[in-house]
Amino acid sequence: MAKKTLVIFGITGDLASRKLLPALWNGFLNGRFKDLSIWGVGRKPWGNAGLHKNAREVCEPKDEKAWQAFEKKLEFFRVDVEDEKEFNGFCEKLDGRSDLLFMLATLPSLYEKISARLGKLENKGYRRLMIEKPFGHDLKSARALHAELAKDFGEEVYPMDHYLGKSAVRNIVVLRFSNPLFEPVWNNQYIQSVQIIQTEQQGVGHRAAFYDETGALKDMVQSHLVQMLARVAMECPKKWVPAEVAKEKAIVLEALRPSDDIVFGQYAGYEKEVGHASNTETFVALKAFIDTPRWKGVPFYLLAGKNLESRFAQIVITFKPMHYNVPALPSTLTITLQPEEKFILKVNLKRAGESELEPFKMEYCESCEIRPRSPQAYEVLFEEALEGKKTFFTWWPEIEAAWEFVEAVQKKAKGKKPLTYKPGSPIPKAAEKIVDWKEYGE
Numbered sequence: 413m414a415k416k417t418l419v420i421f422g423i424t425g426d427l428a429s430r431k432l433l434p435a436l437w438n439g440f441l442n443g444r445f446k447d448l449s450i451w452g453v454g455r456k457p458w459g460n461a462g463l464h465k466n467a468r469e470v471c472e473p474k475d476e477k478a479w480q481a482f483e484k485k486l487e488f489f490r491v492d493v494e495d496e497k498e499f500n501g502f503c504e505k506l507d508g509r510s511d512l513l514f515m516l517a518t519l520p521s522l523y524e525k526i527s528a529r530l531g532k533l534e535n536k537g538y539r540r541l542m543i544e545k546p547f548g549h550d551l552k553s554a555r556a557l558h559a560e561l562a563k564d565f566g567e568e569v570y571p572m573d574h575y576l577g578k579s580a581v582r583n584i585v586v587l588r589f590s591n592p593l594f595e596p597v598w599n600n601q602y603i604q605s606v607q608i609i610q611t612e613q614q615g616v617g618h619r620a621a622f623y624d625e626t627g628a629l630k631d632m633v634q635s636h637l638v639q640m641l642a643r644v645a646m647e648c649p650k651k652w653v654p655a656e657v658a659k660e661k662a663i664v665l666e667a668l669r670p671s672d673d674i675v676f677g678q679y680a681g682y683e684k685e686v687g688h689a690s691n692t693e694t695f696v697a698l699k700a701f702i703d704t705p706r707w708k709g710v711p712f713y714l715l716a717g718k719n720l721e722s723r724f725a726q727i728v729i730t731f732k733p734m735h736y737n738v739p740a741l742p743s744t745l746t747i748t749l750q751p752e753e754k755f756i757l758k759v760n761l762k763r764a765g766e767s768e769l770e771p772f773k774m775e776y777c778e779s780c781e782i783r784p785r786s787p788q789a790y791e792v793l794f795e796e797a798l799e800g801k802k803t804f805f806t807w808w809p810e811i812e813a814a815w816e817f818v819e820a821v822q823k824k825a826k827g828k829k830p831l832t833y834k835p836g837s838p839i840p841k842a843a844e845k846i847v848d849w850k851e852y853g854e
């Protein structure tokens with residue numbers, strides 16, 4: 413019997429198909445998850461054959477021998493967790509097993525119910541619980557969720573933000589704290605602004621009902637964007653242990669406050685997709701500040717939106733111009749997460765024989781260099797959780813601080829109707845009044 417078991421609730425859902433199964437397969441090819449059984453739970457009448465068929469479709473294996481070995485790990489369990497008898501029957505199968513890692517890729521409204529039952533298991537090894545965002549829908553519900561899950565799993569809850577599993581995000585602190593080039597200038601004396609952007613080309617699609625309750629601010633800013641911001645802005649922890657890293661991230665997020673520059677947008681046709689009139693924003697751009705000595709006065713621009721011209725995620729650090737009598741563009745450091753994971757440093761130089769300064773790029777593209785099997789974000793996070801490492805997970809004080817920031821934005825934006833933008837359009841003009849987003853980027 414495999415020593416560890418990963419149990420995915422929601423194996424028949426969108427997240428499991430698009431992200432979790434491909435990440436597990438990729439990890440298996442990378443030599444991970446050898447001693448792991450993977451149990452998938454859902455209500456559809458799939459059986460093992462159905463799960464294997466779906467997994468093959470979404471993983472698109474090229475190596476048949478390896479696939480056969482991987483497939484043997486995958487077992488399907490048809491369970492409605494709202495049916496007490498059925499769920500108890502499933503849990504009895506888990507009682508005798510050893511280490512158990514649970515992943516809740518299912519409806520957030522089921523998290524507490526599932527956790528309460530799993531908390532009563534009598535397995536022999538550890539019990540850990542990974543949950544996907546959203547972690548509540550506001551500060552109050554996030555606190556309540558934490559309290560409920562902690563009753564069953566104590567400290568063994570792993571709230572995940574898959575951006576933290578991305579190599580480019582993990583490397584932000586490496587870049588900052590292991591290169592004397594950056595840390596001395598990483599402050600308000602030298603940095604003019606920080607921009608964090610995530611745009612998508614897709615609209616809300618089949619997630620319309622969920623999205624209409626959520627919106628871009630809660631869906632993207634509360635999670636991915638502030639997590640990236642925390643990595644950019646945190647102080648160096650006294651020790652590189654997960655709790656100290658989390659403490660520093662929370663301090664930064666607690667000091668984050670929005671300015672009055674906030675733009676909400678909604679793409680034309682959204683209301684038709686959700687089936688009713690709605691003020692939910694599918695786009696948000698805002699300016700915020702961090703009240704710490706390092707960052708006082710430096711604007712942090714956050715932007716997230718759906719149904720826009722292009723899909724990209726990036727952080728742009730713009731340095732202040734130097735005070736020599738030479739016209740020069742600001743130097744920038746851009747960290748892109750999508751479509752590629754890259755670090756791009758733009759500096760002023762002169763071309764041979766020319767007298768004018770020009771911006772030149774120095775670039776490292778991690779995802780291009782280590783293809784084809786570069787570790788996927790979920791792959792890394794599964795491995796970390798199986799080993800009990802929490803460095804790349806979010807901690808509850810950070811989650812709470814992020815909700816406090818979101819609530820402060822909501823308060824400032826209260827009563828504002830989102831502007832309408834054309835699907836597939838560039839960043840809406842009103843957001844350009846906050847900052848010239850086009851000036852930056854690659």
Ligand SMILES: NC(=O)c1ccc[n+]([C@@H]2O[C@H](COP(=O)([O-])OP(=O)(O)OC[C@H]3O[C@@H](n4cnc5c(N)ncnc54)[C@H](OP(=O)(O)O)[C@@H]3O)[C@@H](O)[C@H]2O)c1
Pocket residue numbers: 421422423424425426427428453454455456491492493494516517518519520544545546
């Ligand atoms: N999809 C994404 O890209 C994405 C991104 C970020 C976060 N998330 C979060 O990840 C979670 C899952 O999202 P999703 O998009 O995969 O949702 P989804 O496609 O709606 O899938 C929900 C899953 O939950 C299962 N389920 C629902 N009720 C159940 C019950 N009573 N008993 C057992 N299983 C039940 C469904 O099983 P059946 O279909 O078999 O009934 C299905 O497998 C949500 O918390 C979501 O907010 C998703």
